[in-house]
Amino acid sequence: MPELDSAMLSRLLTSMTLGFHIIFATLGVGVPLLISGAEWIGIRRNDEHYRLLARRWTRGFVVTVAVGVVTGTCIGLQLSLLWPSFMEVAGQVIGLPLFLETFAFFFEAIFLGIYLYTWDRFKNPYYHWLLSVPVVIGSTLSAFFISTVNAFMNSPKGFKLENGQITEIQPLIAMFNPATPTKASHVISSAYLTSAFVLAALTAFLILKKGQSAYYKKALHFTMVTAFVFAISTAVIGDFSGKYLAEYQPEKLAAAEWHFETEKGADLIVGGVLDENNEVKYGLRLPNFLSILAHGDPNAEVTGLEEFPEDEWAPLFIHYLFDAMVGIGMFLAALSTAYLILSKWKKEWSLSKLFLWAIIISGPLAMLAIEFGWIFSEVGRQPWILWHVMETKDGATTSEHVGSMFILFFALYVVLGWICTIVLLKMFRNNPVETEFEEQLDR
Amino acid sequence: MEIQLIGITVLWIFLYGYLIVASIDFGAGFFAYYGTITKKDHIINNIISRYLSPVWEVTNVFFVFFFVGLVGFFPSTAYYYGTALLVPGSIALVLLTIRGSFYAFGNYGAKESHLYTFLYGATGLLIPASLSTALTISEGGFITVENDSVVFLVDELFTSFYSWSVVFLAIVSVLYISAMFLSFYASKAKDTQALALLRKFALFWSPPTILASFLVFLALRNHNIEHFNRMLDYSYLFILSFICFNIAVWFVYHNKRYGTAFIFVMLQFFFAFFGYGASHLPYILYPYITIDTGFTNETMGVALVIAFIAGLLLLIPSLILLMRMFLFDAKYVEGTRDSR
Ligand code: HDD
Ligand code: HEM
Ligand code: HEM
Numbered sequence: 001m002p003e004l005d006s007a008m009l010s011r012l013l014t015s016m017t018l019g020f021h022i023i024f025a026t027l028g029v030g031v032p033l034l035i036s037g038a039e040w041i042g043i044r045r046n047d048e049h050y051r052l053l054a055r056r057w058t059r060g061f062v063v064t065v066a067v068g069v070v071t072g073t074c075i076g077l078q079l080s081l082l083w084p085s086f087m088e089v090a091g092q093v094i095g096l097p098l099f100l101e102t103f104a105f106f107f108e109a110i111f112l113g114i115y116l117y118t119w120d121r122f123k124n125p126y127y128h129w130l131l132s133v134p135v136v137i138g139s140t141l142s143a144f145f146i147s148t149v150n151a152f153m154n155s156p157k158g159f160k161l162e163n164g165q166i167t168e169i170q171p172l173i174a175m176f177n178p179a180t181p182t183k184a185s186h187v188i189s190s191a192y193l194t195s196a197f198v199l200a201a202l203t204a205f206l207i208l209k210k211g212q213s214a215y216y217k218k219a220l221h222f223t224m225v226t227a228f229v230f231a232i233s234t235a236v237i238g239d240f241s242g243k244y245l246a247e248y249q250p251e252k253l254a255a256a257e258w259h260f261e262t263e264k265g266a267d268l269i270v271g272g273v274l275d276e277n278n279e280v281k282y283g284l285r286l287p288n289f290l291s292i293l294a295h296g297d298p299n300a301e302v303t304g305l306e307e308f309p310e311d312e313w314a315p316l317f318i319h320y321l322f323d324a325m326v327g328i329g330m331f332l333a334a335l336s337t338a339y340l341i342l343s344k345w346k347k348e349w350s351l352s353k354l355f356l357w358a359i360i361i362s363g364p365l366a367m368l369a370i371e372f373g374w375i376f377s378e379v380g381r382q383p384w385i386l387w388h389v390m391e392t393k394d395g396a397t398t399s400e401h402v403g404s405m406f407i408l409f410f411a412l413y414v415v416l417g418w419i420c421t422i423v424l425l426k427m428f429r430n431n432p433v434e435t436e437f438e439e440q441l442d443r
Numbered sequence: 444m445e446i447q448l449i450g451i452t453v454l455w456i457f458l459y460g461y462l463i464v465a466s467i468d469f470g471a472g473f474f475a476y477y478g479t480i481t482k483k484d485h486i487i488n489n490i491i492s493r494y495l496s497p498v499w500e501v502t503n504v505f506f507v508f509f510f511v512g513l514v515g516f517f518p519s520t521a522y523y524y525g526t527a528l529l530v531p532g533s534i535a536l537v538l539l540t541i542r543g544s545f546y547a548f549g550n551y552g553a554k555e556s557h558l559y560t561f562l563y564g565a566t567g568l569l570i571p572a573s574l575s576t577a578l579t580i581s582e583g584g585f586i587t588v589e590n591d592s593v594v595f596l597v598d599e600l601f602t603s604f605y606s607w608s609v610v611f612l613a614i615v616s617v618l619y620i621s622a623m624f625l626s627f628y629a630s631k632a633k634d635t636q637a638l639a640l641l642r643k644f645a646l647f648w649s650p651p652t653i654l655a656s657f658l659v660f661l662a663l664r665n666h667n668i669e670h671f672n673r674m675l676d677y678s679y680l681f682i683l684s685f686i687c688f689n690i691a692v693w694f695v696y697h698n699k700r701y702g703t704a705f706i707f708v709m710l711q712f713f714f715a716f717f718g719y720g721a722s723h724l725p726y727i728l729y730p731y732i733t734i735d736t737g738f739t740n741e742t743m744g745v746a747l748v749i750a751f752i753a754g755l756l757l758l759i760p761s762l763i764l765l766m767r768m769f770l771f772d773a774k775y776v777e778g779t780r781d782s783r
Contacts, residue, residue: 063548080525171743
């Protein structure tokens with residue numbers, strides 16, 4: 001059992017804040033895309049249903065954005081408060097994207113403010129829609145910039161370290177390091193996917209409760225088609241992420257796959273348990289699949305954990321997190337494909353109770369996949385805070401008060417999460433679609 | 444100009460921006476709460492929420508911009524301030540979080556709630572008080588380095604006359620700036636009832652603002668005489684600031700030109716803030732970090748400045764658009780537009 005020193009507590013507090021922030025951040029990246037899409041379709045087809053959809057989503061979105069903003073502010077400052085030594089070093093090399101991110105926030109915040117309060121201000125409805133474009137761009141760019149920072153932690157490039165001194169700094173190389181393409185695209189694509197499924201789940205739930213209506217059916221169709229597109233892209237990019245790991249961080253992949261010996265034609269292990277000799281029991285073995293995931297070739301050689309000193313192995317439980325993420329990814333892709341097929345051939349099946357329930361659970365599942373994926377990726381980087389440059393324990397604060405701060409923030413997030421849920425529920429209950437639709441037509 | 448100086452100037456400008464927009468926001472929270480308990484909320488709360496709703500997130504970004512930029516340009520501030528300020532920083536964060544989220548919950552979500560308004564009002568005074576201590580600490584004497592670790596001298600801070608005078612200044616100037624701005628907004632909205640009340644607040648809080656400023660001068664003289672003497676070199680800026688204060692109050696007192704009055708309030712703080720900042724140099728954290736020792740490398744500095752210029756090209760038009768929609772649009776300000 002690792003002891004609870006200030007480094008360990010800092011890790012816990014960082015994980016808690018990020019784990020909470022990511023829920024709202026993911027929606028913050030993805031939901032604007034869906035809002036913008038719905039409004040656009042609504043204007044183009046002159047369909048009031050879609051425009052109402054955009055309005056109602058926006059109203060809930062404002063509340064989740066607010067929580068995203070405040071928790072983001074927390075993590076932003078906590079990076080310096082909890083990891084002062086790390087930030088002092090990293091700041092010199094990777095300060096650029098962090099700084100750029102604040103411009104993306106600015107851009108998003110300004111246009112979101114305008115978008116919210118100008119629904120009926122313009123004669124030409126496209127003007128209002130145009131205001132949503134900077135919101136989409138701003139939030140996606142902020143996800144991009146912060147992902148490059150995280151990519152840098154996994155694959156630090158663009159500087160030289162000589163006797164503790166950092167020299168030859170190249171900010172753009174640091175930012176566009178080898179991990180950036182897969183990291184940023186997987187994060188963005190999975191945020192779109194998750195937001196689409198969360199909104200689809202909400203819609204499916206309302207259909208079950210209130211019965212079918214043209215409004216809900218359009219909402220379901222729109223969100224599920226979006227979900228399908230991003231389920232496929234997320235899985236494809238996920239496959240590229242595996243290839244990135246095989247090339248640049250082979251021990252992370254090996255730890256995730258419980259792959260101990262370097263071998264050709266490696267099998268992929270799903271599930272299972274490890275005994276004390278690190279033998280895998282009860283797992284499902286997919287022959288040669290690991291070689292395919294790692295190199296796209298069933299007979300390629302995959303590096304095993306044996307080639308690395310044992311004190312540099314990441315905790316092996318990340319295997320389950322990886323499996324859960326991929327499992328959920330497969331399920332989401334299958335579900336949205338099935339929806340597409342059914343909606344063409346057997347429409348009533350796609351609105352059956354069973355199918356709707358499957359969609360309802362897919363919303364929370366997608367969010368879980370985000371959490372699992374991040375924890376896998378972050379814990380899999382251990383013991384490094386900067387891969388092969390700085391160890392996590394050397395980056396942490398030396399303050400003795402991290403424990404009490406953990407309790408403080410824990411209480412804060414509990415209260416925040418709880419009230420946020422109540423406020424959202426109340427908002428939708430007090431404002432049924434039917435009455436609002438009539439109001440909108442009157443305007 | 445040297446790149447370090449450009450860096451600190453950029454950051455200082457944004458901190459000044461935050462000072463103004465956040466003061467309006469913090470003070471408004473307090474007035475809204477005061478309005479509720481004195482049953483005058485129907486008079487002023489409409490004005491307040493009409494201004495605040497579209498801009499609160501932007502206000503927050505000013506703050507984020509400042510601290511992210513500070514770590515970018517001067518990474519060693521992360522080390523010193525980060526290690527020393529874990530507890531006060533976390534408390535300020537919790538307050539900010541409560542404030543921001545409850546504002547949104549109250550305003551966009553559920554109906555008005557007394558608890559939300561109270562939290563919103565109380566945090567409006569506590570946050571400036573706690574954030575201002577970061578500047579207090581920068582004067583030196585509250586952080587020491589013992590065997591390679593940074594120690595924050597809490598007792599010193601709580602017993603220092605200087606530190607309390609800064610807290611006092613922070614709180615009263617928040618109320619003063621906010622009342623001045625809201626008077627302008629109310630006059631623009633032609634809301635005479637709200638204007639009468641807000642004008643009273645503005646006049647009420649102006650003498651304490653000047654009093655507090657003098658107190659801070661005196662206290663700094665005892666606390667860091669070196670800085671005090673450099674401030675005297677810039678005394679013309681502080682005199683300008685005082686003149687602007689008088690003009691602003693004169694306009695409000697004579698019940699005219701609230702817009703011009705607010706511009707003079709901004710100038711008043713601009714001169715004082717830059718006089719303070721310029722005389723603070725070269726130190727960022729006395730005596731450990733100066734703008735030279737704490738600076739990131741040249742390459743990163745240049746990259747950040749380029750990013751900053753590119754960013755401004757994007758931001759300035761957007762901010763102008765925002766202001767035209769909500770600050771200079773008479774119909775919106777008067778509340779006759781169907782906004783939602
Ligand atoms: C809805 C969310 C979701 C879904 C369905 C998937 N992923 Fe994922 N995955 C993420 C959400 C995510 C993430 C949360 O966005 C992570 C965490 C860190 C990162 O870069 O992205 C991630 C990381 C991540 C990594 C580690 C990258 C690294 O540490 O650098 C790999 C190898 C994969 N994923 C592979 C996959 C594969 C093969 C999937 C097959 C379907 C898959 N992911 C589905
Ligand atoms: C260490 C990691 C992170 C830090 C330091 C961080 C920092 C921040 C900060 C400071 C804010 C508030 C900005 C404001 O005032 O408007 C914020 C909000 C936001 N963050 Fe994060 N963030 C992190 C991780 C992420 C990730 C991984 C994503 C995307 C997948 C993300 C996406 C967002 C978005 C979209 C917002 C805007 C609020 C919203 O729309 O919900 N953040 N973040
Ligand atoms: C938003 C989604 C994210 C989640 C859920 C997440 C989760 C975690 C977890 C679980 C840890 C603890 C790992 C351990 O110590 O075993 C951690 C550590 C950390 N993460 Fe992340 N992370 C996210 C994104 C990011 C991003 C975008 C950055 C960089 C900008 C980042 C920076 C850090 C740092 C500095 C640590 C502490 C050092 C370490 O433990 O290696 N995280 N995160």
